[in-house]
Amino acid sequence: MLNITFKIMILLMCILLPSCVLAADGDDKGDEAQSLTPVRISIPDFKKVTKWSTFDSHFFPESQQKYALTLDLKDTEGLSLFDFNELLCRVAKNERISRLIGYVELLEGTSFRFNKIKPGLSTLIQQNPDIAVKYVHTGIQTPATPKKTLRSIASTSGSSFTNPSAGVFVLVPKGKTETAELIKTEFSKTIKGYEVKTELESLEAAFLSVEHRNGLGNWPPFEITEKDQIIELHSSEIATYRSTSSKPPTLISVTGMRDHYFRDLRELCDAYTSIKALRIVDSTMEVGDLDELLPLIGTRLKMIDVSSAFSQLDNDKVLPAVQDYLKGKAREDLLEYFAFNPLSPRNPPTQKLMDIINEYAAIIKSGGNE
Numbered sequence: 001m002l003n004i005t006f007k008i009m010i011l012l013m014c015i016l017l018p019s020c021v022l023a024a025d026g027d028d029k030g031d032e033a034q035s036l037t038p039v040r041i042s043i044p045d046f047k048k049v050t051k052w053s054t055f056d057s058h059f060f061p062e063s064q065q066k067y068a069l070t071l072d073l074k075d076t077e078g079l080s081l082f083d084f085n086e087l088l089c090r091v092a093k094n095e096r097i098s099r100l101i102g103y104v105e106l107l108e109g110t111s112f113r114f115n116k117i118k119p120g121l122s123t124l125i126q127q128n129p130d131i132a133v134k135y136v137h138t139g140i141q142t143p144a145t146p147k148k149t150l151r152s153i154a155s156t157s158g159s160s161f162t163n164p165s166a167g168v169f170v171l172v173p174k175g176k177t178e179t180a181e182l183i184k185t186e187f188s189k190t191i192k193g194y195e196v197k198t199e200l201e202s203l204e205a206a207f208l209s210v211e212h213r214n215g216l217g218n219w220p221p222f223e224i225t226e227k228d229q230i231i232e233l234h235s236s237e238i239a240t241y242r243s244t245s246s247k248p249p250t251l252i253s254v255t256g257m258r259d260h261y262f263r264d265l266r267e268l269c270d271a272y273t274s275i276k277a278l279r280i281v282d283s284t285m286e287v288g289d290l291d292e293l294l295p296l297i298g299t300r301l302k303m304i305d306v307s308s309a310f311s312q313l314d315n316d317k318v319l320p321a322v323q324d325y326l327k328g329k330a331r332e333d334l335l336e337y338f339a340f341n342p343l344s345p346r347n348p349p350t351q352k353l354m355d356i357i358n359e360y361a362a363i364i365k366s367g368g369n370e
Contacts (some may be wrong), residue, residue: 037062040070041087066102073117074108088120092127103132110139114146122153129157130173137167196363203363207356212336212349216302221357222250222276229274230361235261235283238268248274251361257283257309262292269296276302277357280309287325298334305339305354315341 039059060067069091071084091097104124106117114135125131135150137143150169154161159171204219216222224230229250233241235257242264249272254265257280269275278293278301287310290297297304310318319340326332339354 037065038068038070040072060097060100063096063100065100067100068103068105069101070105070107071117072107073110073113085117085120088117088124092120092124098124098128098131101128101131104134106133106135109135109137109143109146111141111143111145114149118149122149125153125157125159125171129159132173133159133171135169137169143167143169200360200363203356203360207353207360210349210353210356213353216353221353221360222302224250224361224364227365227367230365235264238264242268242271248272250274251277251279251357253279253281255282257285257289259286259289262289266292266296269293269300273300275300277305278303279305279307279358281305281307282311283309284311285309286312287321290322290325294329294331294334298337301337303337303339303350303354303357305358307339307341307354 041059071087073084091101104121106114106121114137121133125133133150135146137146147163147169150171151161153159154171157171157173159173161169161171163169207213207216207219207221222229228247230253231241231249231251232253232255234255238254238261252268252275257265262285265278269278293301293304306318306322310321313321322338322340323332323335326334336350339351
């Protein structure tokens with residue numbers, strides 16, 4: 001059981017590494033290793049090769065190099081999938097190509113797409129039992145058919161079969177072993193990477209489902225893609241940050257805010273017009289302290305989270321207090337840019353968006369999108 005787990009981990013290393021490592025052909029002990037050069041083919045890439053006679057030289061030019069072949073099945077329509085099925089069959093029957101491939105990865109699979117390429121995949125594995133395979137299932141249909149088929153292929157080819165995470169299936173050929181600790185590390189990275197990818201896709205779908213997005217545009221929110229765009233500061237650090245940092249932030253999270261720090265915060269926002277969202281957390285501010293920021297809300301500041309900004313107010317008192325404040329300033333229209341504590345009455349679209357942005361920011365800050 002332990003050996004099977006290690007074999008599985010070896011294959012999963014291929015997901016994140018620029019080139020993956022598997023045991024060399026003919027090495028039962030797995031002491032020697034060969035790197036696999038990645039080759040990724042999508043339907044548009046495939047259609048650029050108009051003659052089968054030029055296919056192998058186009059995608060596999062080095063006859064002494066082993067390859068990891070990735071087929072991107074996304075955005076396929078009908079007969080295009082038959083092209084991929086034929087490709088797999090030809091790879092299986094072409095001795096020159098088949099001996100060069102140590103790993104096949106099938107991305108963006110659905111039940112429909114899998115059924116179209118199943119004959120070619122089966123032929124490839126039957127002809128080349130030393131090839132490792134990973135299939136990633138997407139879409140709303142359950143992966144019952146691919147799972148059943150891959151399990152059947154594994155039983156006849158002598159491969160190990162596993163489903164390491166929802167929608168990911170792997171076939172691992174016999175005799176592929178590697179250093180245990182390295183395998184464990186890469187296995188953990190792989191599972192984390194898949195989980196992060198799934199979470200990001202879920203957040204994107206939730207974000208785009210909100211019709212009124214306060215000018216946030218499309219995904220990602222505020223075009224945040226880098227860690228440096230998200231800054232966390234204590235109120236006492238605001239002035240120092242403004243004078244020492246040259247990188248333009250987009251989302252600022254500030255703790256410990258109270259009256260005399262709001263001028264520093266306003267000057268920071270003036271210095272960095274890139275700031276689009278503001279979170280004020282764990283603070284003792286009063287509603288009137290918003291005076292400094294009021295001219296920016298709705299224009300440059302598209303979202304301001306005051307979920308825990310008013311420690312002297314009960315959760316259900318925050319929204320009415322902000323409403324009364326804005327009414328007194330004749331700016332009730334700005335309420336839509338505020339996010340409140342989830343336990344209090346809220347502006348649903350803004351609160352939902354802020355929740356999504358906070359989760360997205362946490363992933364970016366942790367480096368989970370890399």
